[in-house]
Amino acid sequence: MWRRASVFLSILEPPRHNASRFPFHTLFKENYGICPKHVPPIITFVLGGPGSGKGTQCAKIVENFGFKHLSAGDLLRREMVSDSEYGSMILDTIKQGRIVPSEVTIKLILREMESSDNHKFLIDGFPRSEENRIAFEKIIGAEPHMVLFFDCPEEEMVKRVLSRNQGRIDDNLDTMKNRLKVFEALNLPVINYYARKGKLYKINAVGTVDEIFEQVRPVFEACQVYIFSYFYHVI
Ligand SMILES: Nc1ncnc2c1ncn2[C@@H]1O[C@H](COP(=O)(O)OP(=O)(O)O)[C@@H](O)[C@H]1O
Ligand SMILES: O=c1ccn([C@@H]2O[C@H](COP(=O)(O)OP(=O)(O)O)[C@@H](O)[C@H]2O)c(=O)[nH]1
Ligand SMILES: [Mg+2]
Numbered sequence: 001m002w003r004r005a006s007v008f009l010s011i012l013e014p015p016r017h018n019a020s021r022f023p024f025h026t027l028f029k030e031n032y033g034i035c036p037k038h039v040p041p042i043i044t045f046v047l048g049g050p051g052s053g054k055g056t057q058c059a060k061i062v063e064n065f066g067f068k069h070l071s072a073g074d075l076l077r078r079e080m081v082s083d084s085e086y087g088s089m090i091l092d093t094i095k096q097g098r099i100v101p102s103e104v105t106i107k108l109i110l111r112e113m114e115s116s117d118n119h120k121f122l123i124d125g126f127p128r129s130e131e132n133r134i135a136f137e138k139i140i141g142a143e144p145h146m147v148l149f150f151d152c153p154e155e156e157m158v159k160r161v162l163s164r165n166q167g168r169i170d171d172n173l174d175t176m177k178n179r180l181k182v183f184e185a186l187n188l189p190v191i192n193y194y195a196r197k198g199k200l201y202k203i204n205a206v207g208t209v210d211e212i213f214e215q216v217r218p219v220f221e222a223c224q225v226y227i228f229s230y231f232y233h234v235i
Contacts, residue, residue, distance in 0.1 A: 058071070
């Protein structure tokens with residue numbers, strides 16, 4: 001109770017920092033003297049086909065809204081080049097454009113979440129199948145608060161991936177064809193699931209990076225208010 005009262009009183013005072021630029025965890029700790037490490041995290045899934053611009057827009061969301069960005073693909077690539085027992089399996093799977101078993105990806109995501117000071121996570125490129133989604137929600141014991149979907153025509157995605165130039169083993173036409181098939185067969189059902197639940201924010205992913213971010217910004221501005229009241233109620 002004392003915690004609620006102290007939060008309530010402090011809420012009447014202006015925060016010392018711009019809320020959009022600081023992790024909520026830090027903001028609460030500094031302004032309200034508490035560290036809500038026990039609070040369930042705020043999770044946003046960022047979905048879309050290969051090359052739709054997920055990673056690019058996540059960087060802008062981090063910069064403007066202080067989320068922690070977890071790219072499932074980046075975590076898998078990092079694991080692949082480490083001494084991991086999963087290394088060669090991940091390499092083969094990514095090369096073929098298929099999906100790595102849920103338990104491996106989820107383990108990597110959870111490890112990052114647990115070691116982070118932040119409470120707001122952008123999970124980029126995951127879940128990629130209904131099986132991924134169900135396994136994650138079961139382990140976390142909660143659903144994401146919202147889901148962004150970058151909607152991009154196939155030919156634009158192919159063009160972007162083939163000129164991405166990051167030396168990725170899957171950025172070639174053969175793998176891309178498989179990835180697009182996997183996207184349609186396995187990723188789209190996840191997107192449709194969240195649309196039915198009213199959690200999906202569909203973004204038109206054609207345009208300049210800044211034009212696209214202007215569609216993303218209001219979604220997160222509205223979410224800031226929600227997050228604030230969420231933390232207030234769970235603390
Ligand atoms: N709006 C855009 N217009 C043109 N190219 C873009 C746009 N957004 C991202 N890109 C480029 O397309 C490629 C794929 O973007 P990326 O963010 O890696 O997509 P994803 O994570 O969905 O695969 C990158 O080379 C990136 O610089
Ligand atoms: O949850 C995930 C995320 C990625 N991948 C694998 O990693 C590849 C690259 O994923 P990433 O998200 O980096 O690709 P992007 O869509 O950003 O181009 C995918 O094609 C999959 O083979 C996976 O198996 N599970
Ligand atoms: Mg990406």
